[in-house]
Amino acid sequence: MTENNSPDSSAGAEQSSVEVGDRVTVGVDRPAHGGEGIAQLPDGRIVFVRGGLPGDVLRVEITKVKKRFTAARIIDVVQSSPHRVGQRCPAAARGAGCCDYGHVAPASEDELKRAVLLDQLRRIGRLGDDLPAVESIPLEPVTGWRTRVRLGVDATGHAGTRIAGSHYLLSIPCMQALPGMLDGIVGPGSARFTPGAELIVAVDSTGARHVVESRRAARGRRTEAIRRTLEGSGVCTEKVGEHTYHLPATAFWQAHEKAPETFTATVRSWLTGALDHAADAETDAPAASVGWDLYGGAGLFAPALLDVLRDSSGRADASVISVEQSRMAAECGRAALAELPVEFRTGEVAAEVPQLPAPSAVVLDPPRIGAGTETVSAIAAAHPAAVIHVGCDPATFARDIAAWYSSGYHLSRLAVAGAFPGTHHLEAFGLLVPDAR
Incomplete structure (x- = not known):
């Protein structure tokens, strides 16, 4: 040395x-x-x-x-x-890979994440300095915010958080979990579980705790099958506005307790402004008002998208098409939104988009790997008046935004949502509109 x-x-x-x-x-x-x-x-x-x-x-x-x-x-x-600051998470302080921003002052997180997003857009997306200012979408609280936790189970049956870069576990609660969420599950005197299992703990919007075992999925993948239900029904009840969703504890749902309401409010506000502006520039109203909710999950954004389409077009026949690869998630959304004109289609977004009627507006929230150039180009070819692109990885978000620019769209608004406090992860929102013709 x-x-x-x-x-x-x-x-x-x-x-x-x-x-x-x-x-x-x-x-x-x-x-x-x-x-x-x-x-x-x-x-x-x-x-x-x-x-x-x-x-x-x-x-x-x-x-x-x-x-x-x-x-x-x-x-x-x-x-x-x-x-x-001093590491705020007791698990991360002992080496767990959960809170890699636990040593960052909460007031500084937004600044750092906005800087990271801009760097990715400029370096990977190769976009110039004419990007809109990065807005902030704050979410409180910054500790005790996570409603869903996935834990490993070691050979002795103890549940815990994995040490960074290792398969070893620490039976120390993470600061992300809702207060009391891991009581009796992680820490001294906790219960024992099936060795090698993946343990999912979820607290739904009614306050009910669900504890289920599943098999451990490959890195970057999610398993939705429940092997054993240990507490609760295993089916979470999530109320967002006037709509109630019932979905398995293993299904995808926004982790931060305030994310569903905050994100839908952002979609509603941004699209309203964009479509009102587009309407002022158009002389002829569209024959129909259709919205696409792509990578839609259980349809979280569909009601907000539908409300905006009805208000902007004044048409009672406005409708939304949600495309989601997970059949289970689509079924949950179909049941929750049965009274609304929302059609759920199951399949790959890239394959479904060419078959859909032309949209007035699109919301897409792709997985971490992004939507990809082919999908972005196909959406752009349908000429929506406004698009909200949501991304949970700044690098793939930057690549997707570059594809939008190549397809004749540009960012009108850009924001970072504080959906993952104490971690480097961020949720980026981009409002894209067609270039002037």
Whole structure:
């Protein structure tokens, strides 16, 4: 191992490249996607430091060396960033991978996440400086907000949160969970469960707790099958506005307790303004008013989309088509919204879009991998007057937004929602409208 105490990158070109195990002092310049900070090594190369924050001066150990970048872990904080506080999550403080922003002051999270989103849009999306200002959609509370938790179960039957980069578990409650949500499940004196199972704990909008076991899914995938119901009915009741959804505890639902109401209010507000503006510019009203709710899940956004279409067009025959790959989610939505003119179609969005009637407005909330250029192009070809694109990964969101720009649309509004406090994750909202013709 070698020591390099110089934080000055100006002399770096004359020094040899670092190797794994070397320790150096660096200053963090800006945040990176994934909960890392970006600094510069004495040899001039970029280093990604997990947990590093802008303004930090850190002693780090090199853990990976690649041709174009390096990675490092923190050995010591020489000088703290103004964004840095003590780790607020007891599980993350012991190494759990849950709250990788638990050491970030809550007031600083929004600033850092907006910076990350803009960086991704400019660097990956290759979009210029004419982007709209990034708005904030705050969600409270910032601790005790999560209504759904997925836990591992170790060989002894104890449930816990996985240590970062490991299969090992910590039986320490995370600060994200609703107060009391994990009582008797995680921690001293907790119950025992089936070794190797995935444990899902959900608290629905009635306050009922549901505890079910499922099999562990492959990374990046979700399993919806319930093997055993241990507490509650296993079917969550979620009320949003005038509508009530009943869906299994394993099904996708927004994790933050305030997200469903906040997100639907955002869709309603943004689309109302966009369609009113579009109506002022049009001389002929559309023959029908149809909305697309793509990757629609159980149809959370469909009622808001329908309300806006009815108000903007003045047509009683306005309708929404929701496309969702999960048959179970579509069935839940169909039951919840049975009294509304919302048609649920099950299938791949890319395959369904060419078969749909032309829309006035579209809302799409694709999974982490994004919608992709082909799907974005197909939607744009139908010429909607307004589109709200929601993304939970800033990199794939940036690629999708670039595809919109290539298809004749541009961002009219852009926002980051604080839907995942204490973590690097963010929810991005983009309002896209056609370029002037």
